[in-house]
Amino acid sequence: MCRDSAQAKGNAAFQSGRHEEAVQHFTEAIELDPQNHVLYSNRSAALVSPSRHPWTLNASSGRSRAASLVRKTSGS
Secondary structure (H helix, E strand, C coil): CCHHHHHHHHHHHHHCCCHHHHHHHHHHHHHHCCCCHHHHHHHHHHHCCCCCCCCCCCHHHHHHHHHHHHHHHHCC
């Protein structure tokens, strides 16, 4: 399989919420083109997706939660 095909399959899987499959395709694409930084970024997004990790927070609640945790641990 060529890198473009593996990347396209990874993108399609990611957009469909099939993040495990996306990781596999992006990993294959990386093996074919290890200098392509976009592939690493795409695979990272699939690796931390909410479907793989239910505890993953969205950006706004994540900032709020992080701020509250910092206040709690620093005694503020």
